[in-house]
Amino acid sequence: METLSLSGIVPQRIDRIEEGSNIAEGQAVLLSATDLTDFDPAVLSSAGSIGLMVNGGDDFGALPQDLEQFSLINIHFNAFTDGRGFTLARRIRRDAGFKGELRASGPLMPDQTQYLARTGFDSLVLEDTCRKADFQTSLTRFALFYQSAQDGSVPVTKLRHPVSDVRKVS
């Protein structure tokens, strides 16, 4: 499997670790919230960095506090039609202000990469690498957008009214 960069960052190398397995000294590990509580804190503290594995359907309010402790958050999509991960990403970025790498995984389609990038994802785990080119093409499919989004692109309203004092921007 390969991890595709969506935002231009270099994707971290990180290993998915299940409860009961060992963590090597300095290893970057990806753990679910339950794994996180089940692991011996002493073992955990030996990890180089910790990433959090969540499901697109997980309740944002129930995520661990202080997301900044994680070097990476991986949102897993159960199906390409299950769009909850897009909203979760937006909330993790906007509401929690998470700055680390936000990664998507699951059976996503090539045609979704730009949506992922625009809701705040940095990277995508490619389940089938033979369509890598298609995934990349769709990443730049649209050059102009009606909405402001998490990728920092300038919406057309701003292009139409460069000097407008946009009513509300946080």
Add this chain to the structure above:
Amino acid sequence: MAKKIKGPQIILANRLDDGRAVFFTPKQNWSYQASDAWLAIDEAAQQQAMEAAMKSDADNTVIGIEFIGASDSENGPVPTHAKHIIQNTGPTVRLDLGYQAEGAGA
């Protein structure tokens, strides 16, 4: 697949490029007419027919392959259900417009 149907069956699909309803024939190709269809009476025959039909699915020429109920007539198989009868004839309110109205050419 949808609910299991009983009795004699034929295989229906839509052509990928234009969506036209087509029926799987004993010659292992697809016809516009249900009357050409492969009427599979028992389970063994049905399995055999479906396996053959699936091969043409692999060519990426049809979509939505499914069994539908049918009965035999002197002119060949006829679909049982209203929906499939209409698929075989074209819209009942505009019989002039169905592909069927263009003649039976392949």
Add this chain to the structure above:
Amino acid sequence: MYAYDKYDHAIVSARVAEFRDQVERRLSGALSEEEFRPLRLMNGLYLQLHAYMLRVAIPYGTLNSVQMKRLAHIARRYDKGYAHFTTRQNVQYNWPKLVEAPDILQELAEVEMHAIQTSGNCIRNTTTDQFAGATNEELEDPRPYAELIRQWSSFHPEFAFLPRKFKIAITAADKDRAAIRWHDIGLVLKQDAASNLGFEVVVGGGMGRTPVIGKTIRDFLPKDDLLSYLEAILRVYNAAGRRDNKYKARIKILVEETGVDIFTKQVEDEWTRTRNDGIDFPAEEEARIRAHFTPPPLEVLPAWSDLETISAKDPKFSSWLRNNTDSHKVSGHRIVTISLKPHGGIPGDATADQMDLVAELADSYSQSEIRVSHEQNLILPHVAERDLPALYKILNEAGLGTPNAGLLTDIIACPGLDYCALANARSIPITQAITNRFNDIQRLEDIGELKIKISGCINSCGHHHAGHIGILGVDRKGEELFQIMLGGSGDADASKGILLGRGFPADQIVGAIETVVGVYMDAREEGELFLHAVRRLGTQPFKEALYGNA
């Protein structure tokens, strides 16, 4: 009306290129049908019984004559010479080929049209009052807001894979011609005590298996906050809407299961964040869009005195004038409804020649503007009274002069089992049987306003729940049966129809409608409309007449 600028053009063209690429990948096998299906649906392309079906958006029901001519051209070049206008201010082609769909989208893009998000689990074409900008009954033209919503919702990255489809409707008039209470979100333009404009926000309406009339979650939302508030509703819905059962995935179920008070709190809470997110368009943008909707330069004319004389001499014209024209905000003008419901015809269908003719008539008589109503008719919104006789004559000769707008034969019907892959029964032949029976205009006018709406299955594209008489096709062991319900309404006083009893076979449905109408005619009070009589009488007398006392 709105005209694309270079940005709109670039975005819509990028979409055409994307879809062309997707079709190529589908044909080459790089995309599976399972993957391709939601992609083609988001471009309005369905697979029906006999062929693909392409649904093209007519944003908020407004189009110009050039666009109408292009729609006619597409019908000729890529289809079978006709098109079908739907209950959602869209137009459908019944016979396009997959391989040609990208070319059709290209032809549409050239005249600033598209099929973006006309299907699929995303935010659909926003609908509004077909008389917007012409009626004297509205606070303000609602279409600029609909255009704002179109832009905000097009390719919204977060809301392209919602639990289910999502429909928004807006009205700015008291008489709700857009059935907003039957939508996922309905917006009513209002004024507060200080004359500020804003919206009443109604959420969770919808038809289908579980008909629900929307509930007001906010009495007054300042108009400048519209998009951030919509974003908040959509975010709550996308995160929490059910995905385990497609029949429970609409927002109406989420609102019911969460409870409207808690749901409202969640939205308001989300809005505390979204309203500071730079989502609402700047005032300059709203002004830019609104400038496109400046009312046409109509000459203020005195009421045309010959109209009555002509009408007194020609009873057919007189009926048409009464039923198919409405008052305009500029004196000396009328809004003309062109009925796509000829008796014995297919509701909403128009031939390419008829579409071309309507385009020409719009050029001659209506400032090149045309509207599409959710009742599947076409509208010429700005016609001078003195042009009405000539216009009527031409329409009538082209089979477009049926004077039945708002009457019993102005039936809404979905395509049903003649075309639709989901159908249980045929809606069109039932409609034809009814309109062939009730084809006497005098009788129809005597019966008065009576809306019949017919769906071929529980998905309710024919809005049967909102029909004064609703008819629903069901499949009972292979036989097509039709259930009758009474008392539904899509107006401001929206209500759900009540099922009368077991269904009737196709050949008995006309008789059953006769019976229902007969009960009303016998029992109505002076000037009482059918809907009001049903509300007063209840369904009992109708049931007894149909099924006896047993």
